[in-house]
Amino acid sequence: MSFPLGRPLGNPNDPEFQCDVIRWALNLLTEPEGPVLADYPHDAEDADAPPALPACPVDFSPRRQLNETETLFHRLHTEFSSMHTWYTVARARTGRTAAGISGLDFDEIIELYRDFISDNHPGLERFAPHLPDTLRLAAEDLKSCYFEALSSQPDQPTDAASLSNWFWENTYAAAAINEVRKKCLDYTTKEMQLAGNLLLVPRNQLHRFTP
């Protein structure tokens, strides 16, 4: 079987499939000898399907190369506003959100990122003791907003690869996270280096930001 990393029960919103995975695992308890290593016989849905690009009403025409921070954040603001309205639909529909781990609201996250990228140190002072971790958690909150927003739109793909490719290839939010990643690498502290090298952009998406 093949399940995407991060989906150990296989398919979201598929109770029968998930129960079957658990039943298979529990049945290993009755094996008389071990250790036991057994393959679950079914792949997760879409495991082998080529990723599809979501059709999104927000303008995700190919992202332009951006040199100026203000231009990036102007476009991010426009993009974010369009995504946020869908995010509120998703939140009302499901009654939950994965966002909130940074302790900041979305406006504060965007402001934090702008301050960090533009070296606006007074704006960063309140985050000083935990700045690398806050930057990382803020990225997760921003991604949660975008992915939950997309999930509320009709007929969007739900497989991991399509969603990841969409975000990292097309959005200005991803471009902002990458600018934060690059800025982290200007710092010499171990925590900032770790954040810049490992914790902000997935390894398999980094190629989108290298010339």
Add this chain to the structure above:
Amino acid sequence: MVRLEQYDEHERAHLLGLPCPRFPDTPYVTGVNPQRARVAIVSTAGLHRRSDRPFGLGEAGYRVLPAEVDPADLLMSHVSTNFDRTGYQMDINLVLPLDRLRELAARGTIGSVADFHYSFMGATEPGPMEQPARSLAAILKGDRVDCILLVPV
């Protein structure tokens, strides 16, 4: 699990380069009958309630997740950015299948569902996790848990 061939070359090389420890013995015991088992979930998804402290880099401890926890109260602060979170956002049961355990208990597939479940964060070295894991094992015994569903993330 994910097939290695579904990763790009860089990611595949990274995974193949991870250390794979050898153990001198195999402390295997026959498991309980699932139909009589009291089952707890131990996830490595870095899950916690909003009131808990988020997981930080290298953290070896765990967070408790009461069986009656409201899914809207759960967050994931796992430090790795290299795995999918969209599935968890769509359906918490992908990483914490409490609803599934309740359904299996109702069908008689398992005996009962434990009162407490737990999450570690998988991106931590195994060594520092030994002591918290041993401590948790004692707590699980106190909760009469005799079967753990490990949900790796």
